[in-house]
Amino acid sequence: MISSAAAKVKVDPRDAKLSMAHFFVAFGALAIGGLMGLLQTLVRSGKFELPWGIGYYQILTAHGVLMGLVLTTFFIMGFQYAAVSRTAGTHSPAARRTGWIGFWLMTLGTLMAGVMILLNEASVLYTFYAPLQAHWIFYLGLTFVVVGSWVDGAAQIMTYAKWRKNNPGQPSPLLSFMAVINTVMWIVATLGVAATVLFQLLPWSLGLVDTVDVLVSRTLFWYFGHPLVYFWLLPAYMCWYAVIPKIIGGKIFSDSLARLSFILFLLFSIPVGFHHQLTEPGIDPAWKFLQVILTFMVIIPSLMTAFSLFATFERYGRSKGATGLFGWLRVLPWGDARFIVPFIGMASFIPAGAGGIINASNQMDQVVHNTIWVTGHFHLTAATSVVLTFFGISYWLVPHLTGRKLTKAMNKLGIIQAWVWFIGMAFMSGAMHFQGLLGGPRRSAFSTYGDSQQALDWIPYQIAQAVGGTILFIGIILVLVIFINLAFFAPKGEEEFPVGEAENLQEKAPMVFENWKLWLGIAAALILFAYTIPFIDIIQNAPPGSKGFKTW
Amino acid sequence: MHMHKFEKIWLIFGISCLVIFLTVVGVSAFYMGNKPPSCLTTIDPEKVDQTKPFDKPGLHKVEGKEWDYELVYVASAFSYQPAQVEVPLGAKVKVMATTKDVIHGFEVAGTNINMMLEPGYISEYTTTFDKAGEYLIVCNEYCGTGHHLMFSKIEVVK
Amino acid sequence: MAKAELKAKQHTQVEDSSSLKGTLASVFLLGLFIIVSWVSVYYLFVDRF
Ligand code: HEM
Numbered sequence: 001m002i003s004s005a006a007a008k009v010k011v012d013p014r015d016a017k018l019s020m021a022h023f024f025v026a027f028g029a030l031a032i033g034g035l036m037g038l039l040q041t042l043v044r045s046g047k048f049e050l051p052w053g054i055g056y057y058q059i060l061t062a063h064g065v066l067m068g069l070v071l072t073t074f075f076i077m078g079f080q081y082a083a084v085s086r087t088a089g090t091h092s093p094a095a096r097r098t099g100w101i102g103f104w105l106m107t108l109g110t111l112m113a114g115v116m117i118l119l120n121e122a123s124v125l126y127t128f129y130a131p132l133q134a135h136w137i138f139y140l141g142l143t144f145v146v147v148g149s150w151v152d153g154a155a156q157i158m159t160y161a162k163w164r165k166n167n168p169g170q171p172s173p174l175l176s177f178m179a180v181i182n183t184v185m186w187i188v189a190t191l192g193v194a195a196t197v198l199f200q201l202l203p204w205s206l207g208l209v210d211t212v213d214v215l216v217s218r219t220l221f222w223y224f225g226h227p228l229v230y231f232w233l234l235p236a237y238m239c240w241y242a243v244i245p246k247i248i249g250g251k252i253f254s255d256s257l258a259r260l261s262f263i264l265f266l267l268f269s270i271p272v273g274f275h276h277q278l279t280e281p282g283i284d285p286a287w288k289f290l291q292v293i294l295t296f297m298v299i300i301p302s303l304m305t306a307f308s309l310f311a312t313f314e315r316y317g318r319s320k321g322a323t324g325l326f327g328w329l330r331v332l333p334w335g336d337a338r339f340i341v342p343f344i345g346m347a348s349f350i351p352a353g354a355g356g357i358i359n360a361s362n363q364m365d366q367v368v369h370n371t372i373w374v375t376g377h378f379h380l381t382a383a384t385s386v387v388l389t390f391f392g393i394s395y396w397l398v399p400h401l402t403g404r405k406l407t408k409a410m411n412k413l414g415i416i417q418a419w420v421w422f423i424g425m426a427f428m429s430g431a432m433h434f435q436g437l438l439g440g441p442r443r444s445a446f447s448t449y450g451d452s453q454q455a456l457d458w459i460p461y462q463i464a465q466a467v468g469g470t471i472l473f474i475g476i477i478l479v480l481v482i483f484i485n486l487a488f489f490a491p492k493g494e495e496e497f498p499v500g501e502a503e504n505l506q507e508k509a510p511m512v513f514e515n516w517k518l519w520l521g522i523a524a525a526l527i528l529f530a531y532t533i534p535f536i537d538i539i540q541n542a543p544p545g546s547k548g549f550k551t552w
Numbered sequence: 553m554h555m556h557k558f559e560k561i562w563l564i565f566g567i568s569c570l571v572i573f574l575t576v577v578g579v580s581a582f583y584m585g586n587k588p589p590s591c592l593t594t595i596d597p598e599k600v601d602q603t604k605p606f607d608k609p610g611l612h613k614v615e616g617k618e619w620d621y622e623l624v625y626v627a628s629a630f631s632y633q634p635a636q637v638e639v640p641l642g643a644k645v646k647v648m649a650t651t652k653d654v655i656h657g658f659e660v661a662g663t664n665i666n667m668m669l670e671p672g673y674i675s676e677y678t679t680t681f682d683k684a685g686e687y688l689i690v691c692n693e694y695c696g697t698g699h700h701l702m703f704s705k706i707e708v709v710k
Numbered sequence: 711m712a713k714a715e716l717k718a719k720q721h722t723q724v725e726d727s728s729s730l731k732g733t734l735a736s737v738f739l740l741g742l743f744i745i746v747s748w749v750s751v752y753y754l755f756v757d758r759f
C-alpha cells in the first residue's frame with residue numbers, strides 16, 4: 001500500500017526544472033567532450049592530423065575538463081537534487097534558491113575555464129599541475145565550479161536536515177542519506193583543491209607571488225583527486241543499491257548494509273591520495289605505504305556492494321521460480337533499458353575494480369604509472385560503469401522530470417546505445433590496457449619516438465583505440481538523440497522515479513548512521529593521521545619554489 | 553544489523569586476499585628493497601647544471617658503492633640529457649634524474665624504472681640491467697606541446 | 711505468542727542460505743578474476759628490471 005502510493009510520488013516541477021538545467025549542461029559537455037575523445041583516438045592512430053593548428057593537448061584539456069569535471073559534477077548534482085526531492089520531500093524555496101545559485105556559479109565557472117581553454121591559454125590538462133601556468137581566469141573559473149558545487153550541495157543538505165527535524169528518531173530515506181554522504185564527502189575533499197587553487201595557483205598566476213611549491217600543490221590536488229573518483233562512483237552505487245531493485249521488481253538486499261558501505265566510503269576515500277603519488281620524489285615511502293593500506297580499506301565497501309547486488313538479483317530470480325546455480329540470471333528484465341544499461345556498467349566494474357587494486361599496489365604502480373593502461377582503467381570505471389549508469393538513470397529520470405514517457409522505441413535505442421558503448425569501450429579500453437603494460441605513455445599525441453621499435457609495436461594498439469573511439473562516438477550520438485527526445489519530444493505521460501524498498505522492513509537502520517559528528521570526526525581523524533606528518537615534512541624540506549612555465 | 557552467512561564468508565575471503573596482496577608488496581618493498589622511487593633529496597631547479605652529479609649527465613662507473621654505475625639524466629622541455637647511452641648487461645645501476653623546468657616523467661618502457669621528475673627534487677631508482685636490448689625512455693607526464701617528442705634511448709649490451 | 715512465532719518463522723526463511731548459493735559462486739568468481747589479474751601484473755613486476 002505504502003509502496004504504491006510512494007511510486008506515484010513525483011519530483012515537484014520546480015525542483016525538476018533545476019535538475020534538468022544541470023542535465024542540459026552535462027549532456028552538452030558530453031557532446032563536445034565526446035567529439036574531442038574521438039579526435040584524440042584518431043590523432044593517436046597516426047593516420048590523422050588536427051586541422052587549423054589546433055593542438056592535441058588543447059583538445060585533451062577540453063576532453064578531461066568537460067568529461068571528468070563538468071559532465072560528472074553537473075549530472076551528479078542534478079541527480080542528487082532530484083533524489084532528495086523525491087525521497088525527503090520537495091525542496092523549500094530557500095533550498096531551491098540555494099540550488100540555483102550553485103548551478104549558476106558552476107556554469108559561470110565552466111564558461112570561464114572553457115573560454116581560456118579555447119583561447120589556448122590553459123592547455124594544462126584537467127589536472128593543471130604546476131609549474132605549468134594557465135591564465136588566472138582558468139583557475140578562477142575552476143574555483144567557481146567548486147564553490148558553486150558547495151552551494152548546490154547545500155540545498156540537498158538543507159532538505160535532508162528539514163526531514164530529520166520533522167521525523168525525529170527516524171532513519172532518513174536511503175537515497176537522501178546516500179546523496180548527503182556523497183555531498184559531504186565532496187565538500188571535505190574539495191577543500192584540498194580549493195586550498196591549492198586559492199592560496200597557491202591564483203596568486204601565482206596573477207603575479208602576486210613569484211614561485212609555487214610544486215609538491216605541496218600536487219599533494220593538495222591528490223587529497224582531492226581520489227575522493228573525486230568516488231564522488232563519481234557513489235551516485236552510480238545509489239542507483240545500483242536503491243533504484244535497480246525496484247526496476248527489476250525485487251527488494252533492496254539490506255538497507256543497513258548499504259548505509260554502512262556508504263559510511264565506509266566517506267571515511268576511507270579521502271586519506272589515500274598518496275596512491276596517485278607513489279612514484280614521486282619527496283614523499284617518505286612509509287607514508288606512501290600507510291596510505292596504500294588505507295586505500296585497500298576502501299575496497300571493502302565495494303566487496304560488500306558486489307555481494308548485495310548479486311544477492312538482490314538472485315533473491316528476485318528465485319522468487320520468480322528460477323532454479324540452479326545461475327538460473328536467476330535468466331529471469332532478469334533484459335529488455336528494460338532502465339535495468340540493462342546500468343547492468344552493463346556494473347559488469348564493467350569487475351575489470352575496472354581489479355585494475356584499480358593493481359594500480360594501488362604500492363611498487364606495482366611502477367609497471368603501469370602514467371601509461372595508457374591508466375586511461376584504459378578509468379574509461380572502464382568512470383566512462384563505462386559510472387557513465388552508463390548515468391545514462392540508464394536519465395532514461396527514466398529525464399521523462400519523469402519533463403512529464404514524458406520512455407517509449408518502446410527509445411527503450412530499444414537505449415539498449416542498443418549501451419551495447420555500442422560496451423563494444424567500443426572493449427576495443428578502446430582493452431587496447432589501452434595492453435599497450436600500457438608494454439609501456440605506452442598516456443597523455444601523448446602520436447609519436448614513433450625516433451622510430452624506436454618499442455614505440456612502433458604500440459601502433460596497432462593505437463589503431464584499435466581509434467576503432468573503439470569511433471564506435472564510442474556513435475554511442476555518444478545515440479545517447480544525445482535519446483536525451484533530446486526524452487527532454488523535448490517524447491509523448492506526454494508519467495514515468496516512474498523508481499525507489500527500492502528493503503527486503504526486511506522490520507530491520508530499522510541503526511540511528512548511529514545518522515550521527516554526523518561521529519563520522520565526520522572519524523573522517524577528520526583519519527585524514528589528520530594520514531597526512532599531518534608527511535605534509536609537514538614536505539613543507540619543511542621544501543626545495544626552492546618554481547616560477548611559472550607556459551610550454552604550449 | 554544483520555549480515556548473511558555467505559556475505560561473511562565472502563568478506564572474510566575478500567579481506568584475506570587484500571591482506572595477502574598488502575603483505576606481498578609490503579615485504580617486497582621494505583625487506584627486499586623494492587620500494588617505489590621516493591628519493592627525499594632536493595636541489596635548486598635553477599642551478600641543476602651546476603649541481604653535482606647533474607653537471608655531468610651520462611653513465612659513470614663508481615667504486616665502493618652498492619652499485620656499479622650511476623646513470624645521470626637531466627630533463628627539460630622537451631629532451632633528456634644524455635640522448636643515448638649504452639649500459640653493460642648485468643650492471644647494477646643507480647638511475648638519477650631531475651628536471652630544470654616543469655614536471656616530467658621518466659619511464660624506461662618495458663621495465664620497472666618509472667618515476668616522476670619534479671622541479672626541486674631528485675628521483676632515483678637502483679636496479680640491475682639484466683636483459684639486453686634497446687629501451688626507450690619516454691616522458692609520461694604532460695609537459696607541453698613537445699611532450700610526445702621527448703625521449704632518450706638506452707642500449708643494454710653484452 | 712502466535713505473532714512472535716510467525717515472526718521467528720519469517721526470520722528463518724530469510725536466513726535460508728541455500729537460496730544465495732548463486733551469489734556466493736558469483737562473488738567467488740569475481741574474487742578469482744581479481745587474484746588472476748593481480749598475480750599477472752605482479753609477475754610482470756618481478757620479471758622486469
Ligand atoms: C567517445 C567516447 C570517448 C573517447 C573516444 C575517449 C577517448 C579518450 C582518450 C583517447 C583519452 C586519452 C588521451 C591521452 O592520454 O593522450 C582520454 C582521456 C580522458 N578521458 Fe576519455 N574518451 C571518451 C569518453 C570519456 C568519458 C565519458 C569520460 C568521463 C566520464 C572520459 C574521461 C576522460 C578523462 C578524465 C581523460 C584524461 C585526460 C587527461 O589525461 O588529461 N572520457 N579519453
Ligand SMILES: [Cu+2]
Nearest residue numbers: 225226275276
Ligand atoms: Cu585514486
Ligand SMILES: [Cu+2]
Nearest residue numbers: 691693695699
Ligand atoms: Cu612530457
